[in-house]
Amino acid sequence: MPKITYLENNGNSKTIDVSNGLTVMEGAVQNDIQGIDADCGGGMACATCHVYVNEEWFDKLPKKEDGEEDMLDMAFEPKKNSRLSCQLIVSDELDGLIVSIPSKQG
Amino acid sequence: MIKTDTLIIGAGPVGLFCVHQLGIIGLTCEVVDNLDKIGGQCIELYPDKPIYDIPAIPECTGEELTNNLLEQIKTFKTNFHLNERVEEIKQDEKKWLIKTNKGTQFETSSIIIAAGVGSFEPRKFSTKEIEKYEGKKILYSVKDKKIFKDKTVTIFGGGDSALDWAIELSNTSKVILVHRRDDFRGMQASIDKVNQLKEEGKIEIYTKYQLDSVEGDNKIESINIKHDDESIKEIKTDYVLGFFGLIMKLGPIAEWGLNLDKKTIPVNTENFETNKKGIFAIGDICSYPGKLKLILSGFHEGALAARGCFKYAKPDEKYRFEFTTSSKIVKSRLGIKE
Numbered sequence A: 001m002p003k004i005t006y007l008e009n010n011g012n013s014k015t016i017d018v019s020n021g022l023t024v025m026e027g028a029v030q031n032d033i034q035g036i037d038a039d040c041g042g043g044m045a046c047a048t049c050h051v052y053v054n055e056e057w058f059d060k061l062p063k064k065e066d067g068e069e070d071m072l073d074m075a076f077e078p079k080k081n082s083r084l085s086c087q088l089i090v091s092d093e094l095d096g097l098i099v100s101i102p103s104k105q106g
Numbered sequence B: 001m002i003k004t005d006t007l008i009i010g011a012g013p014v015g016l017f018c019v020h021q022l023g024i025i026g027l028t029c030e031v032v033d034n035l036d037k038i039g040g041q042c043i044e045l046y047p048d049k050p051i052y053d054i055p056a057i058p059e060c061t062g063e064e065l066t067n068n069l070l071e072q073i074k075t076f077k078t079n080f081h082l083n084e085r086v087e088e089i090k091q092d093e094k095k096w097l098i099k100t101n102k103g104t105q106f107e108t109s110s111i112i113i114a115a116g117v118g119s120f121e122p123r124k125f126s127t128k129e130i131e132k133y134e135g136k137k138i139l140y141s142v143k144d145k146k147i148f149k150d151k152t153v154t155i156f157g158g159g160d161s162a163l164d165w166a167i168e169l170s171n172t173s174k175v176i177l178v179h180r181r182d183d184f185r186g187m188q189a190s191i192d193k194v195n196q197l198k199e200e201g202k203i204e205i206y207t208k209y210q211l212d213s214v215e216g217d218n219k220i221e222s223i224n225i226k227h228d229d230e231s232i233k234e235i236k237t238d239y240v241l242g243f244f245g246l247i248m249k250l251g252p253i254a255e256w257g258l259n260l261d262k263k264t265i266p267v268n269t270e271n272f273e274t275n276k277k278g279i280f281a282i283g284d285i286c287s288y289p290g291k292l293k294l295i296l297s298g299f300h301e302g303a304l305a306a307r308g309c310f311k312y313a314k315p316d317e318k319y320r321f322e323f324t325t326s327s328k329i330v331k332s333r334l335g336i337k338e
């Protein structure tokens, strides 16, 4: 199973096995990772699943779909390496991905 | 003090259908919602998107679903208290006393919380120490546009609200528009208009900038905005407007003594009552093993919660199960003449 590392905003780092096909958001919510609210349940309508992607990973990820950048406008402190974790679908290619969770979701 | 059998908190699809279920069993209700319109997430987040999993409705948009639900409950002439947030809930012997942030008070025998993921509130700037300006010089909505006349107003955001207000206020104020990237996501006509006003020198636009800090004691002297490349620019401005859409906050619900599991309220699946007798929770806000955050699940939950309210509203009567197709009483409650 691919391993995803979540850097929580309290400084903790948690590496979790997440099944292929789940989203990075679901991997967090199902494993009690702090700081990913995912209020809309993955509908790309809330931006409370916002994460920063570790730089070396950012370009390797599938590109943003229409709407993700629009939604990121509303995220808390968006940066160039911001993504919505509900739009990142876990696959073998994502094994080793590191994401940091912002200090707040809004 | 408004007296009613049941108070519903939240006018999303689940609260709306629950009005129907209370109505056909002969209970009255009033509905409170913090938003300025009826429909919850369907109207606020996806009015134009199609939904494909409402039983017997192959396809409808969020707005159509809301309008159909309203049509279905029209006969009950329910009072909706919009723009009001339920703040306080108190028990007084067998009654519940409820108060909103506008001071409206209700006395009921039961409460149904259909509050989704909480009330929608404007998203704010993340900048530190911003609170002291908020509500005065830093605003997230416009109540009286006259205050901006002949002043400098800096607007942050890239959607329709930001663009519309930039266009509107450029008639009477100096307008500066700041957005975190080059693309705006509003309607093309508004984007074109803003660009035209920029050409004419009526609006200044800074993209790839975000708010960095605010200078000044109570009044704003100036603000600093930061570019993606970390460079800082100072802007003299009187007002700052931020339009970053809405976020859902659980808010006062967390203070009512209800058990909470993350941001949801655990219920039993027999009648969706919470740990407090007479308070029910349905729709996205409730949780139980196997809960699906779907509209259709919320409809079922509302049907059972309504029956659960019956014994509190009419302790001396017995609830009788009836079909809408065949019960004369139910049909008369629905205003159907035969």
Ligand SMILES: Cc1cc2nc3c(=O)[nH]c(=O)nc-3n(C[C@H](O)[C@H](O)[C@H](O)COP(=O)(O)OP(=O)(O)OC[C@H]3O[C@@H](n4cnc5c(N)ncnc54)[C@H](O)[C@@H]3O)c2cc1C
Pocket (backbone or CB within 6 Å): A040, A043, A044, A045, B009, B010, B011, B012, B013, B014, B015, B032, B033, B034, B035, B039, B040, B041, B042, B045, B046, B050, B051, B052, B053, B084, B085, B086, B087, B114, B115, B116, B117, B118, B119, B120, B251, B252, B253, B282, B283, B284, B285, B293, B294, B295, B296, B298
């Ligand atoms: C983009 C998107 C697509 C979706 N697609 C589907 C789909 O295809 N099928 C499906 O079944 N579901 C879908 N959903 C989920 C569906 O919209 C929700 O399950 C549904 O809206 C839940 O309804 P609700 O009435 O429980 O809560 P909501 O719709 O969230 O309404 C709750 C209301 O309560 C109000 N409120 C909260 N607290 C207070 C308070 N203290 N005082 C006053 N008012 C308060 C809020 O302002 C809000 O209006 C989708 C959701 C999104 C975001």
Ligand code: FES
Pocket (backbone or CB within 6 Å): A025, A038, A039, A040, A041, A042, A043, A044, A045, A046, A047, A048, A049, A071, A084, A085, A086, A087
């Ligand atoms: S969970 Fe809401 S946008 Fe990702």
